[in-house]
Amino acid sequence: MMTLRFPGSSEQAPASAGVAAADTMSPNSGPDSRAALLPEDDESLPELYERDDMQLLVQSPHRLYAYWQHAHEPHATLHRAFGAAADGYHLAVRLIDLETGHTESAAASPARNYWFDVQPGRAYRAEVGFAAAGKPFVRLLASADARTPTVGIAPERDEMPEFGARTHEFAQVVNETGYAADALAVALEAADEATQYESTLTLAHALVAAVLPALGPAALAELRTLIVALVFAEPLPLIRAQLSPPLARWLDALLAAQGTQLDQPRLLELLRELFGFELEIDEEAQAATLRPTSFAWSASAVRQPERRVRVWLPSMTPGRSALPPLRSAQPSSFGGSHEWLPSMSVRQQQPLLRWRF
Amino acid sequence: MPTGFFSLILHAHLPFVRHPEHAEFLEEDWLYEAITEVYLPLLATLTRLYNEGVRPRLTINVSPTLCEMLSDGLLQARYTRHLTNLSALAEQELDRTLRHLPQFHQTARMYADNLRATGRLWHEVYRHDLVRAFRGLQDAGVVELITCGATHGFLPLISTQSARRAQIEIAVANYQKHFGRRPRGIWLPECAYAEGLEQLLAAAGLEYFVADTHAILYGTPRPRYGVFAPVRCPNGVAVFARDLETSQQVWSSLIGYPGDPDYREFYRDVGWDAPHEYLRPHLHADGARRPLGLKYFRVTGREVPLEHKQPYVPAHARGRARVHAEHFVRERIRQAARLRETLGGQQPLIVSPYDAELFGHWWFEGVQFLDYVFQELHERQRELVTLTPGDYLDAHARLQTQRLSLSSWGADGYYKVWLNEGNAWMYPHQHAAETRMTSLATRHRAADDELLRRTLNQAARELLLAQSSDWAFQIYQGTTVTYAARRFRAHIRRFNALADNIERGPIDQTQLADYEARDNIFPELDYRIYAAT
Secondary structure: OOOOEOOOOOOEOOOOOOOOOOOOOOOOOOHHHHHOOOOOOOOOOOOOOOOOEEEEEEEEOOEEEEEEEOOOOHHHHHHHHHHHHHHHOEEEEEEEEOOOOOEEEEEOOOOOEEEEEOOOOOEEEEEEEEEEOOEEEEEEEEOOOEEOOOOOOOOOOOOOHHHOOOHHHHHHHHHHHOOHHHHHHHHHHHHHHHOOOOHHHHHHHHHOOOOOOOOOHHHHHHHHHHHHHHHOOOOHHHHHHOOOHHHHHHHHHHHHHHOOOOOHHHHHHHHHHHHOOEEEEEHHHHHHHHOOOOOOOOOOOOOOOOOEEEEEOOOOOOOOOOOOOOOOOOOOOOOOOOOOOHHHHHOOOOOOOEEOO | OOOEEEEEEEEEOOOOOOOOOOOOOHHHHHHHHHHHHHHHHHHHHHHHHHHOOOOOOEEEEEOHHHHHHHOOHHHHHHHHHHHHHHHHHHHHHHHHHHHHOHHHHHHHHHHHHHHHHHHHHHHHHOOOOHHHHHHHHHHOOOEEEEEEOOOOEOHHHOOOHHHHHHHHHHHHHHHHHHHOOOOOEEEOHHHOEOOOHHHHHHHOOOOEEEEOHHHHHOOEOOOOOOOOOOEEOOOOOEEEEOOHHHHHHHHOOOOOHHHOOOOEOOOOOHHHHOOHHHHHHHOOOOOOOOOOOOOOEEOOOOOOOHHHOOEOOHHHHHHHHHHHHHHHHHHHHHHHHHHHHHOOOOOOEEEEEEEHHHEOOOEOOHHHHHHHHHHHHHHOOOOEEEOOHHHHHHHOOOOEEOEOOOEOOOHHHOOOOOOOOOOOOHHHHHHHHHHHHHHHHHHOOOOOOHHHHHHHHHHHHHHHHHOEHHHHHHHHHOOOHHHHHHHHHHHHHHHHHHHHHHHHOOOOHHHHHHHHHHOOOOOOOOHHHHOOO
């Protein structure tokens, strides 16, 4: 049964409950009467458009979508070209990382589409063709190149002096935008700059005694990203999949030393002890992701930060190490305002976990 | 010298919902509700403030599909019918609540008064022409009107450069038709950015666009001032990005204003609550209950179930709107002071983009809130100056140059709302139509046959309507899925039928006339915009 919903909202229309509901009628309308009014749907769209085409679309930094179609039935083409030798081949879709050459393959589904899990900041190309064990891939279709976006603050600084902020100042700017994880990453970078790149390594050693390999600037940046990911409790499999082998081994050692769960309070404490960073992570704000994210008919599902986090960054300037007072994440003079929008009145909040100092 | 600048940007958009083939149609109510609850109150409030010398200044995107609907004679007539019907119900409610439900009578009086005022505005003040009203506010210097994608197509997921260009150029031409000048800025549909779009914007004469926070924050090189100053793309087009703090104060689950217990509860509507026989004359011919817009309860509390909501008290809600507006402005001034220190003395620009329909429809008191916000900002203009992106660019020539990050303002910040397992099936059809449209337009670039030109123009309209991001969004959200999917399929099918007619002949004139009557958007459209350059 089709349920009437408020367009743009994920909430179902409420059941009649009320003022003088002498005769209650379901808010669900009958499917047939309503369907008759909708735009015609008497024939389906073409399954194919009889053209060779392959598209590779970026969904996110971590996901690509490929779809394709053939002007001619591909197996017939294969048999015409290869004759009996065609029997060992199957239709496959593959994704090529254009920087590393790494190729991921899968059987091409009859639905002619495939979702690929990928890495941020990389260029890819998808291909469909025939594959057989020990034989070269026979390419039938190729997509245009697609580049996933990088995630996080770019390493490049503006060469124009008026736009080239010092790292510790820029960390404060990022913090003001509400992107706390990125602010923390930049603050760690500033700490490294101020200590001949010892700060992050010191933190890593304090976490676990496992020996880290010698790290160049890029690997140090990766280590900072890893530490931030751990602080913000990103899923460990996702974190590990993105690490270079040396850091993946270090993470394994860390987890082996601490058990499968990272001692995050310890990590937060180290950040405060070593660098004076104070974090207030309000897990309650995660509930925001459950809300219907649109308020009007077909308006956008507007994104909000998944957590409200404030990072308190001491100045990196020598002699100015005093921490600023902890600023409340909530409006201070706004009693009774911590209510959710009307639609949330029918939703349950998730259990809360707070990390506060 | 003020501490900083504040720029409010409202995105007013609805998909093209016009169904002349039916005497009444549920989805057309989206437009009628928005006119009653959002557009008329907003226009009237801004006009009154201006006349009182308050001088509000803000940016509004009135999307091309909305402009076309607001200036459509059929929809204007149907809105008049809708308003007449709703007003009659509101008058009846005065009697019903007085006799049987005194706890709701005060609210019933509010609705009756509001709807009488709405009727005066619609018939006497604006004479059914809200586009002209918006234009008048722009000409008076109250608002800076910007444009959007022609049909709110999600530009990064449009497959060809010519189809992307068409979304932008058709929007600019439509803006010129309605507002008598060229737009300076554009609201990218869903704030969706991908590298290269700025070239199309520059070619269309657009100076700036609105993007989400991480478009700039994750851009290269690092943005010196975060999102608190615009940047320029390498080709000179400026970018203004969303400030999350202000966004949260209106949208957030924890500190968002609309959840105040005194505000009106959205989900209790007389259309569900009153006896069916009583409502019957005010429902559509099918007799199905639907929300009618008269709501008598307040939020009451976050955990309070719908059946335990308490009666709405208009005066209390109005009081809260004033308190929230004062709080909002106070917080902006504090934020600006804090930012100025962080930015090393640079005056920050706080950019707050919202869906316009949030104010008045979902958050009933939202327009009152804006009214008070502008009054408060006027009082404190020495501390915080309100301006539009165009104003800012006029005063600040020197901006940092940056390559932006791919982004949107949808869930998770990228494209998953519009490209996921539930709606990915749409793109092979849309993309095939985009390629075919360019092929047809290129082949018939010099067509002199009127019937052929009409067919090509209508094919372009069908493609444009299929491209609306609203359909993929509604499928993702699980709202009006059947309607959205059928709208998409219907437009693709109509496009294919017209393209087949062009390629294989003969052109079915009856069918063409039918499509032209139904999907009459952009009568000024010239299909040659799709031709390969």
